[in-house]
Amino acid sequence: xxKGILGQKVGMTQIYDxxxxxxxxxxxxxxPCHVLQLRTQRRDGYEAVQLGYLDKKRPRGKRSRPSQASRxxxxxxxxxxxxxSRRRAAAxxxxxxxxxxxxxxxxxxxxxxxxxxxxxxxxxxxxxAEVRAVDVTGTSKGRGYSGVMRRHNFAGQRASHGVKKVHRxxxxxxxxxxxxxxxxxxxxxxxxxxxxxxxxxxKLVRVDPENHLLLVRGAVPGPNGGFxxxxxxxxxx
Amino acid sequence: MNKQQLLNTVEQTSLKDETPxxxxxxxxxxxxxxxxxxxxxxxxxxxxxxARSGSGTREMFTVRRIVAxxxxxxxxxxxxxxxxxxxxxxxxxxxxxxxxFLRDRVGKAVRLKERRTKAPAANKKTNSA
Numbered sequence: 143x144x145k146g147i148l149g150q151k152v153g154m155t156q157i158y159d160x161x162x163x164x165x166x167x168x169x170x171x172x173x174p175c176h177v178l179q180l181r182t183q184r185r186d187g188y189e190a191v192q193l194g195y196l197d198k199k200r201p202r203g204k205r206s207r208p209s210q211a212s213r214x215x216x217x218x219x220x221x222x223x224x225x226x227s228r229r230r231a232a233a234x235x236x237x238x239x240x241x242x243x244x245x246x247x248x249x250x251x252x253x254x255x256x257x258x259x260x261x262x263x264x265x266x267x268x269x270x271a272e273v274r275a276v277d278v279t280g281t282s283k284g285r286g287y288s289g290v291m292r293r294h295n296f297a298g299q300r301a302s303h304g305v306k307k308v309h310r311x312x313x314x315x316x317x318x319x320x321x322x323x324x325x326x327x328x329x330x331x332x333x334x335x336x337x338x339x340x341x342x343x344x345k346l347v348r349v350d351p352e353n354h355l356l357l358v359r360g361a362v363p364g365p366n367g368g369f370x371x372x373x374x375x376x377x378x379x
Numbered sequence: 380m381n382k383q384q385l386l387n388t389v390e391q392t393s394l395k396d397e398t399p400x401x402x403x404x405x406x407x408x409x410x411x412x413x414x415x416x417x418x419x420x421x422x423x424x425x426x427x428x429x430a431r432s433g434s435g436t437r438e439m440f441t442v443r444r445i446v447a448x449x450x451x452x453x454x455x456x457x458x459x460x461x462x463x464x465x466x467x468x469x470x471x472x473x474x475x476x477x478x479x480f481l482r483d484r485v486g487k488a489v490r491l492k493e494r495r496t497k498a499p500a501a502n503k504k505t506n507s508a
Contacts, residue, residue: 152382156436157393162412162460164436169389353380353388366382 143259145269145374146252147172148195149356151280153366157347157357167347170278170356172372174264176243180256189255193265194246195369248369268351270374276356277342279371280364284336293334339363343377390435395458397501399465401440403428404473404491409442409455410463421463424453427471427491429478431457443481445489450482470494 149172159165173195181190221227239261259265270276290296290312298310315328341362348357362370380388401407408425426444429452433439438457443450455462471491481489 152385155386155390157389158436158458158460164456164459167389169386171385350389353385355385355389357389 143191143252143254143256144376145273146193147265147267147269147372148175148193148248148250149173149354149370149372150195151362151364151366151368151370152355154361159347165347165359166361167357167359168344168362170358170362170370170372171354172356172370173266173354175266176241176246177259177261177263177265178241178243178246178249179238180259180261181251188253190251190253191256191259192249192251194241194243194249196247197244198247250371252373266351267349267354267356270346270349270356270372273346273374275343275345275375275377276358277340277373277375277377278344278358278362279338279340279373280362280368282335282337282339282363283365285334287332288334289331290329293331294329296329343375387435391504393436393458394504396504398457398504399467399501400499401428401465401467402470402473403431403476403478404471404494405467406469406471407442408464408466408468409453410465411455412461412463425468426451426453427478427481429481430476443478470496 149170152169152171154166154168156164156166175193175195177191178194179192181188181192183189241262243262285292289310291298291310296312299305299308299313301309312330315330316324341360344358344360344362346356347359349355350357356372364370405428406426407428408423411422411424413420413422424442424444426442428440429443430441431438432441436456436458439454440457441452441454443452445451470493472494473491
């Protein structure tokens, strides 16, 4: 698996580096993440590691309930005593390994062979001790249905000189009778934000295993508290 | 820990253990370390503190002085390792937190009445986080 972990955005601040320069950093709280499943070539057709972050909240007043997950969360559970299960066991099909943790709130997979990881193990920020830069994926802040000036940085039109009621409009969008249609991909107003966004190649400034924190230089998509997928970058240089 | 506490713990590492005590209206000498090639030199900027802004690692203060009849203002980050000593030379009587009105004054009107009180010790870092 590529070096990866799940986390949350804490917020931005400023710290000073060794040479006394101010560095704008985003504080990310990441892990510890349970390894929930290993995807294998043989069974799933691809190799990946599934990680989970943060325990799901339990319903109030039901802390003594023996099963932590609700029936819908458990999914379809095979009856071990059933004829089918007994036949499978007899044929040597093992039961999938259990992670032995609470149901997790945020679950994502990282592609690649598992290496030394096994189900139930934990991944912490210490895995990033040697990492120089990371890619951070999250959901950007939703800005709703936005006009072209905000969404695409169009310049709008003039305030005067005959411009009427179209000060924030786009200009022309195409030609006339030929081709008599709009070309695909013309930038217009529409939903802006609330989309999966990756900030690439952010320098990793500090790793704090004690508080499970990663400090990256620069901004990260989404609001404070938003869930993030953090991976070692595959950018060269 | 909640988010704000986490941010504070991160900032603690970049805060100075002790920041010199000075107030708005004080005339101060700010010692800044400047790298020239491989040599480090200390430059002193002296003037009146006309504003303080921000909090935590982002706290800044503005110093104003008159150079050759021209007003010059410099904004320093309080917790920057490049800022050395800040010496209070004189204290002025002021009644507001931002002395931006000094920008409109020239000549003798720039002067502030001197305040004679004993300066308290330096501000210690508070480990609130």
